[in-house]
Amino acid sequence: MKALGDLRDYAVARVVGPAALRVQRWGNQWRAWRGSGWESAYLAPPLGVAVRGKEMVARHWLAGRYANRDRKVAWITSAAPVELLHALGFFIVYPENHGAICGAARVAVDLSCEAENAGYSRDLCSYARTDLGSLFSGRTPVGRLPMPDLLFACTNICQTVLFWYRVLAHQLRVPLVLIDTPFVYFETAPEHAVAYVQRQIETSVPVLEKIAGRSLGMAKLKETGTLSREAAHLWMEIMQRNAHQPAPISVVDQFTLMAPVVEMRGEPATVDFYAAMLREVDGRIAEGVGAVKDERHRLLWDNLPIWYRLKDVAEMLGAGGAALVASTYTNAWGELADLIDPEEPFESMARTYLYPILNRGTGHKLKTMRRMIDQYSLDGVLLHSDRSCKPYSIGQLDQRDRLARETGVPALLLEADHNDSRCYSEAQVANRVAAFIETLER
Amino acid sequence: MQPDVNVAPLPSIPRRRDLARAHHERGGLVAAVLPIHYPRALLRAFGILPMEVWGPPNVDAARAASRLQPYVCSIVRNALSFLESGGLQIADLLIVPHACDSLQGLGSVLLDFVHPAQPVLPLYLPRNPAPEGTAFLADEFRALHQRLAEVTQRTPSESELMQAILDEEVADDLLRRVHEQRPTLPLTTFDFYHLVRAREFLPLDSFVSLARAILAMPAVKSPPKIPIVLSGIVPEPMDMLRAVDELGASVIADDLACCGRRLYPAGRSRDPFMRLAESLLGGSPDSTRGSPIQDRLDHLLGLAHSTGSRGVVFHDVKFCEPELFDLPVLRRGLRDAGLPSITVEVDLNDAVSHQARTRLEAFLEMIA
Numbered sequence: 175m176k177a178l179g180d181l182r183d184y185a186v187a188r189v190v191g192p193a194a195l196r197v198q199r200w201g202n203q204w205r206a207w208r209g210s211g212w213e214s215a216y217l218a219p220p221l222g223v224a225v226r227g228k229e230m231v232a233r234h235w236l237a238g239r240y241a242n243r244d245r246k247v248a249w250i251t252s253a254a255p256v257e258l259l260h261a262l263g264f265f266i267v268y269p270e271n272h273g274a275i276c277g278a279a280r281v282a283v284d285l286s287c288e289a290e291n292a293g294y295s296r297d298l299c300s301y302a303r304t305d306l307g308s309l310f311s312g313r314t315p316v317g318r319l320p321m322p323d324l325l326f327a328c329t330n331i332c333q334t335v336l337f338w339y340r341v342l343a344h345q346l347r348v349p350l351v352l353i354d355t356p357f358v359y360f361e362t363a364p365e366h367a368v369a370y371v372q373r374q375i376e377t378s379v380p381v382l383e384k385i386a387g388r389s390l391g392m393a394k395l396k397e398t399g400t401l402s403r404e405a406a407h408l409w410m411e412i413m414q415r416n417a418h419q420p421a422p423i424s425v426v427d428q429f430t431l432m433a434p435v436v437e438m439r440g441e442p443a444t445v446d447f448y449a450a451m452l453r454e455v456d457g458r459i460a461e462g463v464g465a466v467k468d469e470r471h472r473l474l475w476d477n478l479p480i481w482y483r484l485k486d487v488a489e490m491l492g493a494g495g496a497a498l499v500a501s502t503y504t505n506a507w508g509e510l511a512d513l514i515d516p517e518e519p520f521e522s523m524a525r526t527y528l529y530p531i532l533n534r535g536t537g538h539k540l541k542t543m544r545r546m547i548d549q550y551s552l553d554g555v556l557l558h559s560d561r562s563c564k565p566y567s568i569g570q571l572d573q574r575d576r577l578a579r580e581t582g583v584p585a586l587l588l589e590a591d592h593n594d595s596r597c598y599s600e601a602q603v604a605n606r607v608a609a610f611i612e613t614l615e616r
Numbered sequence: 617m618q619p620d621v622n623v624a625p626l627p628s629i630p631r632r633r634d635l636a637r638a639h640h641e642r643g644g645l646v647a648a649v650l651p652i653h654y655p656r657a658l659l660r661a662f663g664i665l666p667m668e669v670w671g672p673p674n675v676d677a678a679r680a681a682s683r684l685q686p687y688v689c690s691i692v693r694n695a696l697s698f699l700e701s702g703g704l705q706i707a708d709l710l711i712v713p714h715a716c717d718s719l720q721g722l723g724s725v726l727l728d729f730v731h732p733a734q735p736v737l738p739l740y741l742p743r744n745p746a747p748e749g750t751a752f753l754a755d756e757f758r759a760l761h762q763r764l765a766e767v768t769q770r771t772p773s774e775s776e777l778m779q780a781i782l783d784e785e786v787a788d789d790l791l792r793r794v795h796e797q798r799p800t801l802p803l804t805t806f807d808f809y810h811l812v813r814a815r816e817f818l819p820l821d822s823f824v825s826l827a828r829a830i831l832a833m834p835a836v837k838s839p840p841k842i843p844i845v846l847s848g849i850v851p852e853p854m855d856m857l858r859a860v861d862e863l864g865a866s867v868i869a870d871d872l873a874c875c876g877r878r879l880y881p882a883g884r885s886r887d888p889f890m891r892l893a894e895s896l897l898g899g900s901p902d903s904t905r906g907s908p909i910q911d912r913l914d915h916l917l918g919l920a921h922s923t924g925s926r927g928v929v930f931h932d933v934k935f936c937e938p939e940l941f942d943l944p945v946l947r948r949g950l951r952d953a954g955l956p957s958i959t960v961e962v963d964l965n966d967a968v969s970h971q972a973r974t975r976l977e978a979f980l981e982m983i984a
């Protein structure tokens with residue numbers, strides 16, 4: 175019976191499922207080619223490559239359903255040194271990405287309620303609540319989440335992940351490997367911080383190897399590092415193409431198209447995917463196609479997306495001729511590409527993973543925003559004040575004031591939450607955005 | 617209802633402002649120190665008087681509203697409000713240890729945007745309990761030592777530093793004994809915390825004398841009526857403690873970040889920085905140090921069992937992620953072990969609500 179079950183799962187995961195997803199992609203590509211199914215008066219249709227990205231992500235989650243049968247599974251935070259785990263053959267799940275999928279599918283509140291009913295405060299990060307709710311209820315829009323053999327957390331995005339993963343470690347009785355990355359308050363991290371991170375990465379290897387049941391091959395690690403760097407470079411190039419006017423790819427599209435560089439960096443398919451995307455973006459530039467049909471204003475987005483209102487926000491802005499051209503969030507997945515050195519994997523991982531924007535000071539973010547305003551010729555900034563993501567949000571009030579004062583570029587604070595739609599007021603956001611666009615028109 | 621203890625006359629505690637003035641007159645500097653963990657002895661070796669800033673409660677929180685969103689905890693918001701309203705003018709420098717995303721954000725906002733008159737010295741607390749974490753913290757203290765030398769224009773010798781550490785270890789040991797002796801001390805819960813929290817700002821000698829005076833108090837014979845454990849970050853607003861006393865209960869042990877989680881054991885190394893790091897990381901499990909929840913649960917159960925406590929009150933600051941994440945597992949674990957618990961969520965600027973008091977009363981009645 176078990177053999178039959180295994181065979182069935184194998185067939186679904188490796189043959190039937192992927193084939194069905196491929197057929198679905200062909201259908202989507204056909205519809206995209208004919209221009210059918212796209213109804214926005216203000217926004218260009220998504221990039222053609224988006225259907226391929228969707229298929230990659232869907233395949234990943236499909237494989238995930240059966241991953242526990244023949245792979246070691248790691249649950250990992252989004253900016254952790256994933257190259258190690260790829261090189262050791264782990265199947266990788268990003269609970270934050272899963273949270274985002276739940277948010278976009280508008281099931282996050284339901285799942286959060288499950289966590290809240292179990293005693294988790296509504297003031298906690300809504301990704302964490304969503305995922306804990308999914309774990310407690312067994313419900314997920316991806317079908318089935320593979321259970322972890324390993325939890326791998328890196329504090330370079332927030333301390334919250336450590337508290338969250340401690341809960342997971344307790345609940346699931348699974349080992350937690352922690353890479354603690356001291357917060358970088360000043361321009362550079364002190365050398366003892368780099369040494370600390372490097373030592374942790376190195377000492378994690380035997381633990382990971384034991385769980386993986388295999389040794390870490392340096393050649394494989396280098397190859398993974400190289401692929402990771404290539405994908406991050408390509409992603410950065412794609413974003414930089416938005417210096418063109420009109421901008422060929424909106425930040426809203428970037429939010430969904432960044433999934434592979436977050437969860438599949440280090441894989442050859444990810445490099446191919448972004449190479450194809452870059453070609454398509456260049457094609458758009460050659461044809462003068464913009465993500466917003468009548469681009470009159472170019473905006474910067476700060477903080478996580480509002481996953482459950484992505485399209486609405488894009489439409490709202492598009493109606494006013496405003497394109498979201500750049501974002502500190504999507505930028506974060508490309509800006510460190512140059513730090514990855516596959517020849518010096520441990521030291522370069524230590525440096526790379528110390529410097530994500532979320533592990534740096536509020537002044538650094540202001541500097542980054544100023545640079546982006548110049549680089550992308552932006553005329554406004556939207557700062558999403560994200561109720562349950564404090565590390566990204568603290569400092570935004572000063573950043574808003576300083577941007578307006580020092581660059582003359584108006585900046586608007588939008589109160590919401592990345593996953594919890596109960597913190598989103600449709601009317602208030604619409605009014606504030608409309609008033610903001612009016613300011614830009616003056 | 618009156619508390620069932622023989623209340624002894626309390627040793628008097630000087631005011632912070634007077635202490636700071638006297639310290640300045642002696643040529644020393646005063647450091648305002650934000651929560652939670654920091655190397656007191658290192659500051660003292662430089663002749664600096666540390667004065668901790670846990671909020672403070674009941675300040676005009678609106679002062680911080682132009683810089684911090686309302687979903688940031690009141691400890692952080694109040695600290696900024698207090699600074700912006702001139703409350704920290706007595707301080708010559710600000711130390712901002714890293715405890716959570718919110719304190720991290722505050723440190724960064726101070727450095728990048730507020731630019732207070734005093735130098736701001738951040739300090740990162742390692743979350744990795746492995747030896748790498750201790751070695752990193754020792755290095756972090758070395759870096760702080762260097763910054764303090766720049767600020768104070770003096771450099772204590774290694775033996776001076778070691779002496780400061782040894783002196784502080786004496787005070788730490790006395791504080792631990794005061795906590796252990798709590799069940800027999802003739803003090804109300806309110807008075808107990810009023811006294812032991814003086815450790816947050818008293819000069820070393822004054823605290824040592826105070827601790828000795830407390831330990832010399834005559835022991836009460838009858839145990840408190842309803843012994844409970846208090847867990848959380850800080851026992852503010854202190855009115856909550858008055859309520860505990862009035863309702864006939866007594867906090868007999870605590871797992872508070874500002875009190876029981878800072879009963880540091882002495883370090884072992886001869887290297888002063890390593891010794892400081894070992895001591896600071898040797899305290900009882902703490903969410904802000906990233907301790908495993910099981911360790912916290914075991915510690916809470918141990919506290920309750922060793923003191924005969926009948927229940928645990930979680931006194932949590934609203935929006936405090938480190939504590940709120942651990943809470944459900946801790947409460948479930950306590951319940952499974954037959955120990956009831958209750959959560960009271962507070963904002964440092966709000967008086968203890970009627971509702972909170974009623975809930976506490978009901979809880980105490982249940983466990984009495």
Ligand code: SF4
Binds near residue numbers: 302332562563
């Ligand atoms: S707190 Fe913010 S950075 Fe941390 S996991 Fe949640 S959304 Fe991500």
Ligand code: SF4
Binds near residue numbers: 689715716719849904
């Ligand atoms: S109360 Fe909690 S959130 Fe606030 S500063 Fe303390 S540890 Fe951080």
